[in-house]
Amino acid sequence: MSGDLQRTDQVAESGETLIEVENLKKYYGGGGVFANPSVKAVDGVSFSIKRGETLGLVGESGCGKSTLGRTLVRLEEATEGTISFDGTDITTLSGEDLKDWRRNAQMVFQDPESSLNDRMTVGEIIREPLDAHDWKTKTERQERVLDLLTSVGLREEHYYRYPHQFSGGQRQRVGIARALALEPEFLVLDEPVSALDVSVQAKIITLLEDLQEEFDLTYLFIAHDLAVVRHICDRVAVMYLGKIMEISDTEAVYENAQNPYTQSLLSAIPRPDPSTSSHRITLPGTPPSPRDPPTGCQFSTRCPAKIRPEGYDHVGEETWDAIERFREVVRERSRMSLGTVDRLKRQLGTFSAYDDIDETVADLFGDLEVPADVREEIDAAAELVKDGRPADARDHLGEAFNGVCDLQRPDFHPVGEHEHMSYCHRHDAEYEDVEPVISRRTSDS
Ligand SMILES: Nc1ncnc2c1ncn2[C@@H]1O[C@H](COP(=O)(O)OP(=O)(O)OP(=O)(O)O)[C@@H](O)[C@H]1O
Numbered sequence: 287m288s289g290d291l292q293r294t295d296q297v298a299e300s301g302e303t304l305i306e307v308e309n310l311k312k313y314y315g316g317g318g319v320f321a322n323p324s325v326k327a328v329d330g331v332s333f334s335i336k337r338g339e340t341l342g343l344v345g346e347s348g349c350g351k352s353t354l355g356r357t358l359v360r361l362e363e364a365t366e367g368t369i370s371f372d373g374t375d376i377t378t379l380s381g382e383d384l385k386d387w388r389r390n391a392q393m394v395f396q397d398p399e400s401s402l403n404d405r406m407t408v409g410e411i412i413r414e415p416l417d418a419h420d421w422k423t424k425t426e427r428q429e430r431v432l433d434l435l436t437s438v439g440l441r442e443e444h445y446y447r448y449p450h451q452f453s454g455g456q457r458q459r460v461g462i463a464r465a466l467a468l469e470p471e472f473l474v475l476d477e478p479v480s481a482l483d484v485s486v487q488a489k490i491i492t493l494l495e496d497l498q499e500e501f502d503l504t505y506l507f508i509a510h511d512l513a514v515v516r517h518i519c520d521r522v523a524v525m526y527l528g529k530i531m532e533i534s535d536t537e538a539v540y541e542n543a544q545n546p547y548t549q550s551l552l553s554a555i556p557r558p559d560p561s562t563s564s565h566r567i568t569l570p571g572t573p574p575s576p577r578d579p580p581t582g583c584q585f586s587t588r589c590p591a592k593i594r595p596e597g598y599d600h601v602g603e604e605t606w607d608a609i610e611r612f613r614e615v616v617r618e619r620s621r622m623s624l625g626t627v628d629r630l631k632r633q634l635g636t637f638s639a640y641d642d643i644d645e646t647v648a649d650l651f652g653d654l655e656v657p658a659d660v661r662e663e664i665d666a667a668a669e670l671v672k673d674g675r676p677a678d679a680r681d682h683l684g685e686a687f688n689g690v691c692d693l694q695r696p697d698f699h700p701v702g703e704h705e706h707m708s709y710c711h712r713h714d715a716e717y718e719d720v721e722p723v724i725s726r727r728t729s730d731s
Pocket residue numbers: 314315325326327345346347348349350351352353354576
């Protein structure tokens with residue numbers, strides 16, 4: 287861990303920004319009268335990466351990590367926003383300018399199995415980008431490939447072998463050598479070790495760290511594995527449904543998370559020191575579809591610290607929790623056509639047992655004390671569902687129970703030293719802080 291701290295200090299000392307991302311969006315599809323709504327894979331993110339640092343990007347599957355990484359290296363066109371690389375907005379580059387810039391930013395993919403062309407030798411694979419960019423002479427390219435093979439811990443004689451003759455770890459070394467061929471400054475490492483055995487993972491991580499030092503590289507490190515991220519990254523960004531929820535120095539995020547989503551993610555990791563306080567937070571339901579994200583905070587449908595609207599102080603925590611779950615059921619019903627009911631029931635897991643809405647209501651509220659005003663709204667919504675109008679039921683519940691988290695996008699608030707930022711309404715002075723709310727709600731359950 288001391289090595290990590292040292293590295294953070296070095297980066298902080300240099301402090302020069304290499305990449306500055308402003309309000310970046312990447313939407314897929316949409317457009318046209320009959321098209322489905324677009325998939326909002328990345329939905330307005332802003333952050334920067336300093337030269338020489340490793341920024342980790344974590345979050346559940348489908349939250350937009352790969353799309354963000356691919357957009358940063360222009361494998362995807364941004365829908366909106368800017369990516370300034372060393373002061374130049376690269377979202378508008380085209381032709382020769384784009385080709386020239388591409389040398390600077392490369393990507394290493396998760397699956398070394400499928401990302402390497404099995405009909406080419408390892409040497410050809412690594413040489414390909416050099417050929418494509420007409421890099422120096424043929425002999426110099428050959429020499430460059432031999433140097434790269436050594437740099438990534440392979441041997442010169444591997445030049446004439448084929449990827450299928452290699453182990454997963456060796457193939458990933460080839461992928462890394464190829465990414466380094468044109469001497470880039472920036473690498474997006476998209477789950478570079480997730481497909482490898484644990485013992486091999488450590489070797490590849492060490493290699494990436496050594497290469498970073500040797501070639502002065504800047505990394506965006508995308509990962510599911512929070513332990514790996516903690517080890518290798520100087521700073522971490524936490525993503526949910528296309529949005530960055532929190533970003534700061536790695537230790538600040540792991541030891542002093544401010545955002546309810548980050549706290550939920552981290553609460554799932556067993557802590558080495560059981561004496562430190564932590565609450566296990568179990569998130570209800572599944573993330574909403576990026577085609578139909580919530581109007582307010584992206585995390586509002588599952589947030590353990592969600593702000594209640596005024597006028598409901600008389601409702602107990604458990605009853606309020608049941609209201610939120612009921613809203614989730616109705617929301618899901620409003621999204622599906624009748625033909626997809628069965629598929630949805632299977633997907634919804636805990637909600638799958640509820641064949642009709644009365645049973646759902648009985649199951650969620652049966653044992654609870656439900657004030658009359660709440661009961662009235664729930665019953666009215668249940669009637670609308672029975673009438674085959676789940677969208678009206680959803681709107682009815684919205685009018686009754688929507689609060690600021692449902693209705694408004696939060697700001698990205700500074701929440702501590704080292705440019706620690708978090709996306710949550712609770713950082714507004716008028717609301718109670720995240721921590722006491724979560725500890726109260728999780729100790730009640
Ligand atoms: N080419 C595409 N066309 C349409 N939708 C896409 C496309 N690529 C990704 N998506 C959608 O965008 C969303 C974000 O996907 P993305 O792969 O970026 O997430 P991720 O966090 O990297 O997930 P994973 O960890 O599983 O790779 C998902 O809903 C995905 O289905």
